[in-house]
Structures are given as structure tokens and as C-alpha cells.
Amino acid sequence: xxxxxxxxxxxxxxxxxxxxxxxxxxxxxxxxxxxxxxxxxxxxxxxxxxxxxxxxxxxxxxxxxxxxxxxxxxxxxxxxxxxxxxxxxxxxxxxxxxxxxxxxxxxxxxxxxxxxxxxxxxxxxxxxxxxxxxxxxxxxxxxxxxxxxxxxxxxxxxxxxxxxxxxxxxxxxxxxxxxxxxxxxxxxxxxxxxxxxxxxxxxxxxxxxxxxxxxxxxxxxxxxxxxxxxxxxxxxxxxxxxxxxxxxxxxxxxxxxxxxxxxxxxxxxxxxxxxxxxxxxxxxxxxxxxxxxxxxxxxxxxxxxxxxxxxxxxxxxxxxxxxxxxxxxxxxxxxxxxxxxxxxxxxxxxxxxxxxxxxxxxxxxxxxxxxxxxxxxxxxxxxxxxxxxxxxxxxxxxxxxxxxxxxxxxxxxxxxxxxxxxxxxxxxxxxxxxxxxxxxxxxxxxxxxxxxxxxxxxxxxxxxxxxxxxxxxxxxxxxxxxxxxxxxxxxxxxxxxxxxxxxxxxxxxxxxxxxxxxxxxxxxxxxxxxxxxxxxxxxxxxxxxxxxxxxxxxxxxxxxxxxxxxxxxxxxxxxxxxxxxxxxxxxxxxxxxxxxxxxxxxxxxxxxxxxxxxxxxxxxxxxxxxxxxxxxxxxxxxxxxxxxxxxxxxxxxxxxxxxxxxxxxxxxxxxxxxxxxxxxxxxxxxxxxxxxxxxxxxxxxxxxxxxxxxxxxxxxxxxxxxxxxxxxxxxxxxxxxxxxxxxxxxxxxxxxxxxxxxxxxxxxxxxxxxxxxxxxxxxxxxxxxxxxxxxxxxxxxxxxxxxxxxxxxxxxxxxxxxxxxxxxxxxxxxxxxxxxxxxxxxxxxxxxxxxxxxxxxxxxxxxxxxxxxxxxxxxxxxxxxxxxxxxxxxxxxxxxxxxxxxxxxxxxxxxxxxxxx
Numbered sequence: 001x002x003x004x005x006x007x008x009x010x011x012x013x014x015x016x017x018x019x020x021x022x023x024x025x026x027x028x029x030x031x032x033x034x035x036x037x038x039x040x041x042x043x044x045x046x047x048x049x050x051x052x053x054x055x056x057x058x059x060x061x062x063x064x065x066x067x068x069x070x071x072x073x074x075x076x077x078x079x080x081x082x083x084x085x086x087x088x089x090x091x092x093x094x095x096x097x098x099x100x101x102x103x104x105x106x107x108x109x110x111x112x113x114x115x116x117x118x119x120x121x122x123x124x125x126x127x128x129x130x131x132x133x134x135x136x137x138x139x140x141x142x143x144x145x146x147x148x149x150x151x152x153x154x155x156x157x158x159x160x161x162x163x164x165x166x167x168x169x170x171x172x173x174x175x176x177x178x179x180x181x182x183x184x185x186x187x188x189x190x191x192x193x194x195x196x197x198x199x200x201x202x203x204x205x206x207x208x209x210x211x212x213x214x215x216x217x218x219x220x221x222x223x224x225x226x227x228x229x230x231x232x233x234x235x236x237x238x239x240x241x242x243x244x245x246x247x248x249x250x251x252x253x254x255x256x257x258x259x260x261x262x263x264x265x266x267x268x269x270x271x272x273x274x275x276x277x278x279x280x281x282x283x284x285x286x287x288x289x290x291x292x293x294x295x296x297x298x299x300x301x302x303x304x305x306x307x308x309x310x311x312x313x314x315x316x317x318x319x320x321x322x323x324x325x326x327x328x329x330x331x332x333x334x335x336x337x338x339x340x341x342x343x344x345x346x347x348x349x350x351x352x353x354x355x356x357x358x359x360x361x362x363x364x365x366x367x368x369x370x371x372x373x374x375x376x377x378x379x380x381x382x383x384x385x386x387x388x389x390x391x392x393x394x395x396x397x398x399x400x401x402x403x404x405x406x407x408x409x410x411x412x413x414x415x416x417x418x419x420x421x422x423x424x425x426x427x428x429x430x431x432x433x434x435x436x437x438x439x440x441x442x443x444x445x446x447x448x449x450x451x452x453x454x455x456x457x458x459x460x461x462x463x464x465x466x467x468x469x470x471x472x473x474x475x476x477x478x479x480x481x482x483x484x485x486x487x488x489x490x491x492x493x494x495x496x497x498x499x500x501x502x503x504x505x506x507x508x509x510x511x512x513x514x515x516x517x518x519x520x521x522x523x524x525x526x527x528x529x530x531x532x533x534x535x536x537x538x539x540x541x542x543x544x545x546x547x548x549x550x551x552x553x554x555x556x557x558x559x560x561x562x563x564x565x566x567x568x569x570x571x572x573x574x575x576x577x578x579x580x581x582x583x584x585x586x587x588x589x590x591x592x593x594x595x596x597x598x599x600x601x602x603x604x605x606x607x608x609x610x611x612x613x614x615x616x617x618x619x620x621x622x623x624x625x626x627x628x629x630x631x632x633x634x635x636x637x638x639x640x641x642x643x644x645x646x647x648x649x650x651x652x653x654x655x656x657x658x659x660x661x662x663x664x665x666x667x668x669x670x671x672x673x674x675x676x677x678x679x680x681x682x683x684x685x686x687x688x689x690x691x692x693x694x695x696x697x698x699x700x701x702x703x704x705x706x707x708x709x710x711x712x713x714x715x716x717x718x719x720x721x722x723x724x725x726x727x728x729x730x731x732x733x734x735x736x737x738x739x740x741x742x743x744x745x746x747x748x749x750x751x752x753x754x755x756x757x758x759x760x761x762x763x764x765x766x767x768x769x770x771x772x773x774x775x776x777x778x779x780x781x782x783x784x785x786x787x788x789x790x791x792x793x794x795x796x797x798x799x800x801x802x803x804x805x806x807x808x809x810x811x812x813x814x815x816x817x818x819x820x821x822x823x824x825x826x827x828x829x830x831x832x833x834x835x836x837x838x839x840x841x842x843x844x845x846x847x848x849x850x851x852x853x854x855x856x857x858x859x860x861x862x863x864x865x866x867x868x869x870x871x872x873x874x875x876x877x878x879x880x881x882x883x884x885x886x887x888x889x890x891x892x893x894x895x896x897x898x899x900x901x902x903x904x905x906x907x908x909x910x911x912x913x914x915x916x917x
Contacts (some may be wrong), residue, residue, distance in 0.1 A: 012110045013095070014455050016086065017779050018046055020115045025085060038063060038082035043098065043108040054103035076835045087454075094451050107425065108455070109233065117424040197458060198333055199493075201238035201272040202226050203247070206254060207296070209283035217367075220281060220361040221293070221322060228326030230819030233426075234335040236309055238272050244368035246270055248570050249533045256296055260303030267300040268530040271492040274333065274917035275300050287550055290314060293321050297329050307332045310900060355385035362396060370572045372402035373611040383412075390419035396439060402574075404614020407651020410438040433479070440653075441688060442473035453482075460486065460493050467502045471509045474691065474730075489801035497526035497535050503540050511731020516546035518804075537566035537575060541582050547736070548586040551771040556586040577606035577615065583620070591773035591810030593675050597626040612613070617646035617655055628669075629774070631813030635668045635852045657683035657695045664702045668709070669814070672858030673894045677706045694735075702741055708746060709857060711896030717746050733774070737763050741779055748786055749897065764802075777806035777815045781822055788822075793829055800826050817858045821865055842864065860890055860898045864905065871909040878905050 010020045017026050020043055025034045032041075040062050045053055055075065063071050079096070082088075087097045097105045114180040194573055205221045207214055223240060230237045246269045266275055276297030292312040308425035309328050312322040327337060363378035369488030386392065393416035400409035417435040420428045427447050436445035449466035456462055463486045470479035485502045487494055500523035507515035520543035527536035544559040548664050560583040567575030584599025600622045607615035624639035640662040680702040687696035699794040704720035707713075718840050724739035727835045745757035763777035780803035787796035800823045807815040823837035824846075843866045850859035871879025883906040890899035 001439045006070065007325070010112070011043075011418065012111045013046065013106075013455070014047075020041060023739045032085050033815060034085045035078075035081060036084065036241075038078045041075075041104075041554055042082055043076055045104060046110050049110045050094060051105050052099060052105050055101075059105070065808070081346065082489075084735075090816070094455060102474075103466075112672060138676065146870060156685070171433065197234060197236040198274065199236040199238060199272045200229055200274045200276060201243055201246075201266070201300075202229075202240075202269050203243060203266075203275055203277045205277075206256070206279040208279050211282065214280075214282055216358060216362045216365065217280060219365040220357070223280075223361065223364070224319070224322050224328075225295075225326055225826045228323060228338070229330060229333075229335070231338045233456075235330075235333060236290060236456075236458055238270050238673070240364075241368055242270060245534050246532075250531050256294060258298060262581055263298060263300045263303050265531055266326075267492070269532050271496055272300055274298065274306070278327065291318060291321070293325060295325055295329075297332060315909065345367050351382070351386050351389045353386045353824070355552065356382045356392065357822070360389070360883075367399060367402075368393065370570075370574060374401050375399040388419055390416045390423060391427075391748055392732065394434055397434060404611070404612050404652065405619070405650040406614070407439065410651070410873065413438040430445060436550060437472075440472075442469050446473060446475075453485075457485070458489055458659055460489065460495065460496055461492055463489075464502055464628075467506060476506050476509035476692065477895065479509065480527060495526060496677040497523040497530070497539060500526065501535070501539055501542060503545070504539075508542075508546070508729075511733055512599070512640060513546040513549045517543060520546060530593070533566045534570055534572065534575070537572075537579070537874065539567075539572075541579060544582050544586070546785045548582075548589055551769065553586055553590045553771060559581065560586070561808070564799065571604055573610045574615070576608065577603040577612075581619065582604065584622065588629075591812070593626050593629050597623060597630075611648050612657070614647055617643045617650070617652070618657075620646070621655070621659055621662060627802075628662070628665060629812045629814075630851050631855070633666055636665065640666065645669065653686065653690045654692060654695075655691075657686040657692065657699060660686070660703055661695060661698050661702060664699070668702070668706060669857065670854050671893050673706055673710060673897070676795060680706065693726050693730050695732075696724045697732070697735060697739075701742065702737075708742075708749070709895055709897050711900055713746055713749055713897075720746070737766050738775060739779075741775070746780055748782065749787065751789075753786050753789040757790065757822065760786055773806045773810035774815060777803050777810055777812065777819060780806060781815065781819050784822055784826065788826055788829060793826070796829075797826050813853070814855060814858060817846055821858070821862050825865050825869070833873070838870060839869055841872070843869070856893065857898070859893065860886060860893075860895055864898060864902055867902065868905050868909075871905075875908055880909055883909070 009019065009021050011020065018024070018039070019026065021538060023036065025032045025039060041058065044061060058075060059071050063074065063601060083090065083096060086095050086770060090098050093107060095106060095108050097107050099105060105842065111281075111854050141622065164250055202222045202225050205218045207218055217681065219240075222243075226240065226890075227234050246266065248263075251263055252258070252266070256279055258266070258275065258277060263275060266272065273300045276295055277298070278293065279293045282296070283290040283292060290312055291314070294308075294310045296308045309325045311325050313321050330336065330338070338504060350358055350373065359378050359382035363382060365376045366375035366378060370614075376399040377391055377790050379399055380391070382392040385510070393412045397409045397416060399413035400406075400412060411719070413431075413435040414432045419429040423431065428792070433445050433448040436448065437790070445470045446466060449462055449469060453459065453466050455463040463482055467479045467482040467486075470476070470482060480503070483499060483506060486499045486502070493852055494574055500519045502778070504516045504519040505517065509512075520539050523539035524536055525544060527533070527539055540559045540563040544556050547553075547559065548556045560579050563582075564576055564579035567573075567579060580599050580603040584603065586595045587593075587599060589597035596813065600619050604616060604619040604623070607619060620643040621641045624636045624643065627633075627639060628636035640659050644656065644659035647653075647659060651816070660679045660683040664676045664683065667673075667676035667679060680699045684696055684699035684703070687693070687699060699718050700723035704716045704723060707716035707719060720742050722740055724736055727733075727736035738757055741763045744756045744763070747753075748756035760779050760783035764776060764783055767776035767779050780799050784796045784800035784803055785792075800819065804821045804823055805817040810816075821843060824842045825837040828839035843862050847859050847862040847866065850856075850862060863882065867879045867883035868878075870882060873879075883902045887899045887902040887906065890896070890902060
């Protein structure tokens with residue numbers, strides 16, 4: 001099927017172009033292999049976009065000469081090849097929709113190109129025309145919808161209950177893990193590969209009436225106008241959430257016409273080409289229920305007013321007023337009129353009941369100013385008022401996510417998905433993406449955002465959502481590739497600091513904290529220059545997180561304080577709590593457990609005030625970590641159990657293994673081996689179900705410690721090696737080194753003192769550089785034990801002193817006790833009677849302390865050291881008796897490793913006594 005005289009040589013859609021004369025399909029200018037028949041089908045569909053091309057038409061056009069061919073089989077085979085070339089899917093089509101038993105329809109806008117012209121005209125685009133160029137309208141399609149604006153408006157007759165359609169509120173929650181701020185995604189339009197669309201930010205409408213009951217109309221009018229302007233995908237709308245953030249960050253005058261200086265600041269902050277600002281007034285009963293709507297379209301690049309629009313009419317004509325204003329703005333922006341089909345799609349964004357509309361937009365307004373609790377209540381009432389309205393369910397899912405109720409969020413997202421059949425295709429995709437994210441079906445969410453980003457490469461929010469979900473799915477390298485594509489978007493979009501934040505978080509998922517630090521700092525510089533204070537705060541927290549993971553603790557506090565002040569100025573309570581938590585984590589990592597506990601308790605109070613149950617659970621878990629370190633085992637257990645209960649209540653599967661790993665640590669310390677093993681095993685199983693490799697590695701490491709204490713060194717080694725492999729694969733260098741240290745401890749148990757000492761020395765060097773005092777103390781402790789076993793008493797003494805100092809600085813009670821016990825061993829090994837006496841006295845005190853606090857293993861370690869020292873001090877009978885009692889107690893309690901060591905020591909002492917006699 002070749003082009004005829006006067007017909008276009010090339011038809012373009014998305015990132016593809018079909019050369020009709022050469023019968024070639026190209027993507028980004030590169031030829032794609034496609035056989036003749038699939039190409040002929042494509043050409044026929046492209047010439048009739050949005051229309052049904054029946055199977056019979058395809059048979060007559062392409063198969064009429066092949067009377068002996070199985071048509072159905074041939075057509076299905078050709079369509080499979082065509083979809084494969086386009087990367088399309090019959091289940092979730094971007095380009096070709098299957099109408100069962102009827103035929104096919106091409107969905108995407110199509111532009112034509114003639115050889116003698118360098119312009120592209122949307123002769124086949126659904127909008128019916130653009131930029132004043134000559135257009136073609138297919139039979140039965142209206143070029144405008146001017147006479148079709150008042151359908152489905154039965155509830156418009158009430159003065160206080162006016163509703164307006166909203167842009168879709170569907171977000172990508174990066175989630176999870178570390179203090180993430182949510183990213184909004186609003187459906188934009190098609191730029192293809194032929195340059196970015198003009199971008200427009202609707203700043204909102206001032207309520208000139210001063211009546212608080214009419215205030216919700218500001219949000220409603222803004223969202224409705226955005227929907228009007230975005231129809232047809234010719235303009236790129238700045239998301240309402242981004243506009244709300246900008247209005248918090250920039251102190252702008254409350255006027256309809258903005259100065260050039262204000263427009264420059266807005267453009268730097270949002271990267272927008274045009275700005276719409278306006279006002280509305282209910283003129284009162286004396287005017288016959290009249291409403292006046294005024295707005296101005298201004299060029300943010302030049303400061304010029306492009307057009308001023310004023311509309312007035314009765315309450316029942318509100319939507320006509322907005323539609324009329326929208327048409328005039330579209331005309332000035334070169335977007336063309338909206339078709340009847342597009343008008344029908346826009347109408348689905350409206351609630352059908354006045355009460356639901358009022359509550360819906362009030363809820364959206366609260367979501368955009370960080371008040372998730374109020375938003376939840378309003379949106380729950382909106383859902384109750386109109387249960388069949390999909391977008392209320394989707395917005396409510398967002399509120400539940402912010403509050404940390406994962407199960408509730410998923411339930412609402414599922415309802416929105418089930419009810420989305422009457423929405424436009426774009427809205428359906430975004431509602432589905434929200435559902436897939438709350439279901440943690442990252443692969444399907446990624447597929448949706450990848451399709452949207454490929455089709456709309458100038459839409460930054462789609463690319464950011466894609467990158468975030470790739471990180472959530474553990475695909476950090478793919479996320480980096482997406483970020484690289486974002487940097488190719490033309491300025492000013494490519495200068496957005498969120499791209500650098502996305503780059504930092506992709507690098508974080510790969511354990512590359514130096515890159516995180518660099519890109520977070522870069523994002524902070526850009527955000528500061530553009531006045532984006534909330535993005536600056538977010539970047540500072542990411543920078544602080546990387547800095548503390550690199551052990552540069554002195555540089556953390558200034559970053560935390562700056563972020564905290566910025567969040568306080570914006571009245572973002574969750575942001576303030578996130579900053580406090582990040583600072584507390586830094587204190588915990590450098591060993592200031594009391595300071596960390598104070599910080600966690602402060603942020604816990606803030607999270608409770610904010611209503612974030614997930615954060616409450618996280619802080620309870622963090623406090624439990626601190627209490628465990630301080631030696632308060634009962635307090636740690638209580639807080640871990642509280643966290644676990646909340647995680648289960650809110651349906652947060654990521655938190656369950658986190659709390660169970662903590663409980664496993666408590667139970668192991670208390671000598672409850674079977675309970676500890678159960679917690680670690682359940683945690684590992686849960687991690688496998690949700691794909692959380694990091695916590696799975698921690699669970700395996702805990703199991704390795706259980707096996708070691710039970711005396712099964714081979715199982716301990718295999719399990720710990722599996723944990724280390726996971727940490728190496730995900731790039732967690734700190735955890736990997738901790739696993740290496742535990743493997744070295746097993747080597748020492750086996751008497752491989754030299755190898756154990758070498759590993760411990762390497763670990764000590766690393767932890768000393770990162771200033772992780774707890775891990776540094778553990779490494780020096782193990783090294784001193786290895787040196788003592790090798791008979792190197794001098795170096796063992798110097799090393800144990802380092803271990804004691806680091807343990808005291810960390811305030812980690814278990815390590816303080818173990819280091820002091822090891823120091824007593826080293827002093828007693830000198831052979832000096834006074835040193836042995838002091839060591840015995842110190843060990844008795846430590847054993848009593850460990851027993852009182854519930855540190856069963858540590859008490860037994862002290863008893864083992866005491867028995868050996870007593871026997872070496874000439875009181876062999878007492879030493880052997882103590883070791884024999886220890887062996888029995890350890891065996892009964894399941895501490896077979898200590899029982900084996902006690903038996904070996906007793907045997908060695910007995911042999912020495914025989915040789916001496």
C-alpha cells in the first residue's frame with residue numbers, strides 16, 4: 001500500500017514514524033524490521049485513527065487476492081508481529097485496541113509529513129485541528145463541543161454545592177524504606193520525539209466573596225480548568241501538587257496579574273512556560289445567583305499577559321463558564337478545540353452528586369498541604385456519598401498511604417481500579433498504576449509508567465514515577481537508565497532538582513552512598529537556586545543519610561537542622577519528624593544511644609500527632625533497637641511487639657520481618673533459642689514473599705548466630721555466607737562486613753586463629769574509618785581474642801584496650817560486657833597473681849550484671865573465662881568444678897557451643913594436671 005498523489009509520505013505517532021512510500025517503520029529514526037502484511041495493516045489503521053477498522057475491511061483490502069489463505073489465522077499472526085514491533089499489548093494497548101469480533105482501532109494521535117513541508121499537521125489527530133492549520137474532520141465527528149457542555153449536571157442548582165472535574169490524583173510512592181516524600185503524577189500529553197509541548201501551570205482562583213463555604217471552589221475550578229486544557233494531550237500541565245508546593249515555598253502576592261519578577265521565580269520553581277491565575281465571586285442573591293469568573297494567561301518567560309478572560313453567568317452555568325474560558329485559553333495556546341469524544345471523556349472526571357463533589361475537592365486540598373488525617377476523613381465521606389466514583393477511592397488510597405495504612409490503601413486502590421472502566425484511557429492507566437503500587441506489583445506498575453514515559457517523554461512526572469518503582473522493584477541499574485533519559489529532556493525540565501534526587505535514590509539502592517551524597521548535594525543547589533525549599537529539605541535529608549552512612553557524622557547535624565527548619569516553615573509536620581528521625585539514626589550509628597532515644601521519642605510524638613501509623617511503628621522499632629543496645633531487653637521486647645502489632649494492623653508487610661528480626665535478637669540474648677529461630681525463619685519467609693533481600697539477609701545472619709550458639713558451626717557458616725552474598729549483591733557494604741566478622745568468629749571457634757585474626761583486622765580497619773563504634777568494638781574484640789589464642793599477649797592487650805574504648809563510646813551494653821570480660825582474660829594471661837585476682841573479681845561482677853539483665857550468653861561467656869582463670873591460678877579443682885557445672889547448664893539451655901568449650905577447657909586442665917603430677 002503506497003502513498004498516492006497528494007497523500008502524506010510519512011505518518012508519525014509517539015516515537016514511531018511509518019514511511020508509506022518505502023513501506024518502512026522507524027523508531028527514533030532507526031528502521032524496525034516489519035514484514036509487508038503487518039505494515040499494510042498499520043498503514044490502514046494510521047490513516048483512520050480512532051475509527052473502527054473492521055475485520056471485513058481488512059480482509060477485502062489485504063486478503064481478497066488470497067482466496068486459499070486462512071484469513072483469521074493470517075490476521076492474528078500479522079497483528080501479533082505488528083504489536084511486537086510497536087512494543088504494544090492487546091491487554092493494555094497503547095496504540096492498537098482490539099474490539100472483540102469486530103476489528104481494531106488506532107488509539108494514539110497521528111501527524112502527517114509531506115516531503116515539501118517541514119511542518120507536521122495533526123490531520124488525523126483526535127483534536128480535530130490545531131494552531132489554525134487546515135484540518136480534516138472525519139464524518140460524524142464534531143470539531144467542537146460548544147453545544148454539549150451541560151450534560152450530566154443535575155445537581156448544579158444549589159449555591160453552596162458546586163463541583164468541578166479534577167485532574168487525576170494518582171501518585172508514585174517511592175516508598176517506603178527511608179523517609180520518602182510522595183511524588184504526584186498527573187496525566188499529561190503526547191510530545192513524541194518531535195519536541196516538548198508548551199507547559200501550563202494553573203495557580204488557583206481567589207475567593208473574592210470571602211465566604212469560607214465557597215473556598216473549596218478554588219481547588220475545584222483549578223482542577224476543572226486543568227482538565228479542560230489537558231484534553232487532547234497538546235499541552236503539558238504542571239501537576240496540581242507541584243503548584244501547591246510552589247505556593248508554599250514562594251511568598252507570592254495574592255493578585256490576578258503577576259509581576260514579571262514573580263513570573264521569573266515561578267518559572268524557576270516549576271519550569272513552566274505559561275501561568276494561569278484568577279478569581280471568582282458569588283455575586284449574591286440580588287444578582288439572581290450570578291457568578292463571575294476572571295482569569296489571566298501570562299507568559300512566564302516574557303512576563304506578558306497573553307489574554308484576560310472574564311465570564312459570568314448563573315450558578316447552573318458554572319461548568320459552561322469554565323469550558324468557555326478553557327476554549328479561549330486553548331485557542332491562544334494553539335491547542336485547538338476539544339472534540340465531542342474528548343468532552344465525553346472529560347465528563348467522567350466529575351462526581352455525579354453535589355455532596356460527593358464538595359467533599360472530594362476539600363479532601364484533595366487537604367492532601368496538598370500535608371494534612372492526610374483531614375483528607376482521609378473528607379474523602380471517606382466523599383466515598384460514602386458516591387461509592388461508584390472511582391477517583392474518590394483513588395484519592396482516599398493516597399491518604400491511607402500517607403498515614404501508613406497499607407491494607408486500607410490497597411483496598412481503596414482496588415475499588416478505584418474496579419470502578420475505572422468509564423474513565424478515559426489515560427486515567428484508567430494511572431488508577432491501575434496506583435493499584436499495582438499498593439499491591440507491590442512493581443513489574444506491572446513499571447510497565448504502565450514505562451509506556452506513559454515513552455509516549456510522553458516530556459512528562460517528567462512519568463519518568464520519576466518509573467524510576468521510583470524500578471528502585472522499589474530492586475532494579476537500581478534500570479532506574480539509573482531512566483534518570484539518564486530524564487536528563488535528555490529539554491530545559492528547563494531537565495534542570496529539575498527531582499531528577500538528581502531520583503539519581504541519588506537509585507544509587508542508594510545499589511549501596512553507592514558517595515554518589516548519593518554527590519547528587520543530593522547537586523539537587524540541593526538547584527532547589528536553593530529555584531526557591532524550592534521543600535525540595536531543598538528533601539535533598540538535605542538524602543544528603544544527611546548518605547553522609548552518616550559514610551561515617552561523616554560531624555557533617556550530619558547541619559544538614560538535619562536546615563531540613564528541619566525548612567519543614568517547620570512550611571508547616572510540614574511529617575517532614576519535621578522525618579528530619580528528627582534521620583538525625584536520631586546518625587546518633588545511633590555513632591553510638592550515642594541516649595541521644596538517639598531522645599530523638600526517636602520526639603519524632604514518635606510528632607508522628608502520632610500527624611496520624612502516621614506506619615511511622616509510629618517504625619519509631620517503636622527504632623526505640624526498641626536503642627533499648628536493646630542499652631541492655632533493656634524487656635523494654636526492647638515490648639517496643640518490637642508494639643511495632644509488630646501495628647505493622648500487622650495496617651497491613652504493612654515490609655515492617656513485619658523488621659520487627660521479627662528485632663524480636664529474634666531479643667530472644668537470642670535471653671537464651672530463648674527456639675523462639676529466636678522461629679522469629680528469624682518467619683522473617684526470612686516473609687522477605688521471600690515480598691522480595692525484600694536486605695531484611696532477608698539480616699534474618700539469615702540471625703539464624704547463623706543461633707546455629708553457632710547451638711554448636712552447629714557448619715550450618716552457621718553456610719547460613720552466614722548466604723547472608724553475605726545477599727549483602728554483596730545489593731551493595732550493603734556495612735552489613736557485608738558484619739557478616740564477614742561473624743564468619744571470622746566461626747573460624748576462631750574452629751581454632752583457625754590466624755585466619756580469624758586476619759578477617760577481624762580487615763573489619764576493624766573499615767569500621768574505624770567509618771567511625772561505626774559498635775562494629776569497631778566488635779571487630780577489635782574478636783581480633784584480641786584471636787591474638788590471645790595465638791599467644792601474642794602484647795598485641796592482644798593493646799587491641800582489647802581499643803575494643804573496650806570503642807564499646808564504652810558506643811554504649812552498647814552487650815559489647816561493653818564482652819569487651820570487659822575479654823580484657824579480664826588478657827590481664828589474667830600475664831601470669832601476675834594480682835592481675836589474676838583483679839580479673840576474677842571483675843568477672844564475678846560482670847557475670848552478676850549479665851545474669852541480672854537477662855544476658856544469658858554473656859553470663860555463660862563470663863563463667864567460661866572465670867573457670868579457666870581459676871584453674872590457671874592454682875585452684876584447679878574449683879575451676880574444673882565450675883566448668884563442669886557450666887557445661888551442664890549450657891547443654892540444658894541449648895548453648896552447645898559454650899558447653900563444648902567448657903568441656904574442652906576442663907579436659908585441657910585435667911590433662912595439664914596429669915602431666916604435672
